[in-house]
Amino acid sequence: MLDRHHPASPKDREVIIRVRGIEVGFGERTILKGLDLDVYRGEILGFVGASGQGKSVLTRAILGLVPKRAGTIEVLGRNLDELSLSERRDLERRWGVLFQQGALFSALTVKQNVQVPMREYLDLSEKLLDEMAMLKIEMVGLKPDAADKLPSELSGGMIKRAALARALALDPDILFLDEPTSGLDPIGAGEFDELIATLQRTLGLTVFMVTHDLDSLYTVCDRIAALGDGKILAEGPIEVLLASDHPWLRSYFHGKRARAAMAGSA
Ligand SMILES: Nc1ncnc2c1ncn2[C@@H]1O[C@H](COP(=O)(O)OP(=O)(O)OP(=O)(O)O)[C@@H](O)[C@H]1O
Ligand SMILES: [Mg+2]
Structure with a gap:
């Protein structure tokens, strides 16, 4: 088990997501301009950057939901451009995603929502589907009676x-979280962070987490990568980002809100 604040040297660690020279744009605009990034097995990587810089775009590009103009993406050692349809499907089973928007299907109960990926990828009896969904619901700290509620009731x-x-329905290796704590109060956000850290440890997940939440960066992330002008401005443990003299990073980590977060996590 890795000590969160003293992870093994990156050189010794398995790269589970490898992004090289990726370019993504829409029309005339180029959002990602030859970006490189490694995510190591078993880490929680925090991905930060000003609003509109392309954090969600990179996440969606890794997932194959927006096309790239150049570059390569390898996940679990496989180049995503070289997969057959069935290999692609197998790979998709190994990641879970919590999107920034549109988290749940509004017409389905919580249990039915959790069962959507199970029905798509697994051939299981209704009884087993129910048992598995209840297990996941419990695992994320919801009471069993939440299972039959609609999202509007939550x-x-x-x-x-x-x-x-x-996102955990298919026991993924990798979890993608896009702003998981946005919209939560600080206590709710802290509890959610703790849940992520616990799940990461107990399930051995690799977590790619887009966040604006400084508390999350201080308390749960092993490493942080910062996006700016279509590239990675800095990456490493939080100390490395704190020491950066890039103007955006300086105001982000050393501005007023940053000091409050630092005091809170001390
Ligand atoms: N499908 C799309 N078509 C055209 N432009 C897009 C599309 N998706 C994203 N963009 C643009 O790409 C830029 C980056 O968007 P993105 O959602 O990745 O930002 P972000 O870093 O996640 O910001 P935030 O922190 O606000 O979530 C934005 O200017 C956005 O308008
Ligand atoms: Mg976003």
Whole structure:
């Protein structure tokens, strides 16, 4: 087990997501301009950057949901451009995603939402589907009676947890989280961070987490990568980012809100 604040030297660690020279744009605009990034097995990588810089775009590009103009993406050692349809499907089973928007299907109950990926990829009896969904619902700290509720009957924090249960439905190796704590109060956000850290440890997950939440960066992330002008501005343990003299990083980590977060995590 890795000590969160003293992970093994990156050189010794398995790269589970390898992004090289990736370019993504829409029309005339280029969002990602030859970006390189490694994510190591078993780490929680925090991905930061100003709004609109392309954090969600990179996440969606890795997932194959937006086309790239150049570059390569390898996940679990496989180049995503070289997969057959069935290999692609096998790979998709090995990651779970909590999207920034549209976390759940509004017409389905929590349990039905969690069962969507199970029905798509697994051939199981209704009884087993129910048991597995209840297990995931419990795993994310929801009470069993949440299972039969609709998303409209849940609080924001419960919706995040239910969406997390769905992301974990197929026991993935990798979890993608896009702003998982946005919209939660600080206590709810802290609890959600703790849940992510616990799940990461107990399930051995690799977590790619887009976040604006400084508390999350201080408390749960092993490494942080910062996006700016279509590239990675800095990456490493938080100390490395704190020491950066890039203007955006300086104001982000040393501005007023940053000091409050640092005091809170000390
Ligand atoms: N499908 C699309 N078509 C056209 N432009 C897009 C599309 N998706 C994203 N963009 C643009 O790409 C840029 C980056 O968007 P993205 O959602 O990745 O930002 P972000 O870093 O996640 O920001 P935030 O922190 O606000 O979530 C934005 O200017 C956005 O308008
Ligand atoms: Mg985003």
